[in-house]
Amino acid sequence: MIQLDGIHRIFQIGDEQVHALNGINLSIDKAEYVSIMGPSGSGKSTLLNILGLLDHPDEGVYFLDGADVTSFPDEKQAQTRHDKIGFVFQFFHLIPRLTAAENIALPMLLAGIPPNIRHERTQQAMQDLGIGNRANHRPEQLSGGQRQRVAIARAIIMRPSILLADEPTGNLDRKSGHDVIDILEELNKNGIGLIMVTHDPDLGSRAQRQIKMIDGRIVSGAD
Numbered sequence: 001m002i003q004l005d006g007i008h009r010i011f012q013i014g015d016e017q018v019h020a021l022n023g024i025n026l027s028i029d030k031a032e033y034v035s036i037m038g039p040s041g042s043g044k045s046t047l048l049n050i051l052g053l054l055d056h057p058d059e060g061v062y063f064l065d066g067a068d069v070t071s072f073p074d075e076k077q078a079q080t081r082h083d084k085i086g087f088v089f090q091f092f093h094l095i096p097r098l099t100a101a102e103n104i105a106l107p108m109l110l111a112g113i114p115p116n117i118r119h120e121r122t123q124q125a126m127q128d129l130g131i132g133n134r135a136n137h138r139p140e141q142l143s144g145g146q147r148q149r150v151a152i153a154r155a156i157i158m159r160p161s162i163l164l165a166d167e168p169t170g171n172l173d174r175k176s177g178h179d180v181i182d183i184l185e186e187l188n189k190n191g192i193g194l195i196m197v198t199h200d201p202d203l204g205s206r207a208q209r210q211i212k213m214i215d216g217r218i219v220s221g222a223d
């Protein structure tokens with residue numbers, strides 16, 4: 001499903017170059033559950049952003065479902081992202097002035113899905129994630145764990161085949177963090193690919209496969 005060949009990402013800051021990804025080769029099957037671990041600055045988020053088509057590699061090829069997405073024009077990359085990929089972040093990235101239900105429905109609004117279907121799917125997602133009674137709350141009126149559930153509902157509302165999570169429990173207490181992981185693992189059991197960055201070894205070890213990164217390279221778990 002995912003194949004990366006010789007991926008490099010170099011950030012230029014003034015005169016200095018940061019080689020954030022230094023020759024990444026990686027294959028991930030459909031519906032796999034993979035964790036990515038490594039010290040701060042090792043390139044985990046950069047890798048996830050490239051997998052999620054939020055960033056472009058400077059060198060190398062990314063095949064997604066057999067297509068070379070690195071060669072796609074921007075618009076086709078954006079479409080591919082909308083069709084296939086959901087993203088969950090450490091700091092939720094919800095829109096503050098929208099309610100929970102509106103945040104969840106936003107990707108469907110942008111995709112032109114009719115209001116009755118939007119409403120139905122939003123209700124169902126909120127039920128499934130245990131936030132059915134929070135539809136009209138704005139993010140600031142929700143706990144961290146509830147915000148992350150809203151973010152997960154938004155990430156899966158377009159029924160992506162891959163869910164990318166960058167430290168999804170990093171801003172949560174232990175209990176809420178475990179609840180969020182349970183939800184992500186349940187989604188994976190139902191067939192969605194789960195690729196999760198975490199610095200918590202206990203959480204990371206729950207994945208089928210653990211990828212370890214150091215200095216922009218994968219040091220174990222590449223295949």
Ligand code: ADP
Pocket residue numbers: 011012013018019020038039040041042043044045046047
């Ligand atoms: P991690 O998520 O493992 O902590 P990152 O992927 O965020 O690491 O960063 C890897 C390296 O790339 C770091 O040295 C970081 O400072 C640098 N970096 C990441 N994003 C940018 C950016 N947008 N501009 C400049 N440097 C960046």
Ligand code: MG
Pocket residue numbers: 044045046
């Ligand atoms: Mg990071």
